[in-house]
Amino acid sequence: MVTTAAMAETAAMVGEPARAAMLSALMDGRALTATELARAAGVMPQTASAHLGRMVEAGLLAVERQGRHRYHRLASPAVARMLEGIMAVAGIGLRQAKPVRVGPADAALRAARTCYDHLAGRLAVGIADRMLERGELELSADGGAITASGEAMLGTLGVQAHPDHARKGRLFCRPCLDWSERRPHLAGVVGAALCARCFELGWVTRIDGSRALRVTRAGEAGFAEAFGLAPGD
Structure with a gap:
């Protein structure tokens, strides 16, 4: 059974503005680097890395390694459903506030x-x-x-x-x-x-x-x- 303390801890993890922005950026199903997520959240890369580490530890994010790069994605469909519910209640739909451009410009x-x-x-x-x-x-x-x-x-x-x-x-x-x-x-x-x-x-x-x-x-x-x-x- 989920305790009220665990529920509060998850809510606090999502409720921090920079973390919320990074989670929102991942709602389109892509996996993004720490640098890209820092840009989406408007924070320094070191700050983003600290937030990402906490969200990985909390089970909200998973890390994929591709060569020398590390990409972060939502850990499960359950996390995505939780975020969708929060977005609906908050009245912001599923729109991403700050689009993240990835990959080559060509x-x-x-x-x-x-x-x-x-x-x-x-x-x-x-x-x-x-x-x-x-x-x-x-x-x-x-x-x-x-x-x-x-x-x-x-x-x-x-x-x-x-x-x-x-x-x-x-x-x-x-x-x-x-x-x-x-x-x-x-x-x-x-x-x-x-x-x-x-x-x-x-x-x-x-x-x-x-x-x-x-x-x-x-x-x-x-x-x-x-x-x-x-x-x-």
């Missing part, structure tokens, strides 16, 4: 690019979203899995990926937190195989001097048919 990089050997950007996050919605993909903080229907769908595209193809120390399927979208795209053996196949099919081509990719006309049709993605999605 529009082409934000739209589609390579992340080592797999697809990234809005295109890749859209693919992962569609596969999750259709039950073809399962992702968690610890890893991922392609379902039977996902294997069948990828097979129709000619994507050759099997757990036996995973090299030692490399996962077959895993989420990769997208630099610009701050939501997961598909990595691991499956992500690499899908990326390679998109190049083979001529759906994407490289933009000289950049990691950015251009989606061709064939790609627009292919991504629309396979994943229900329209240009600009």
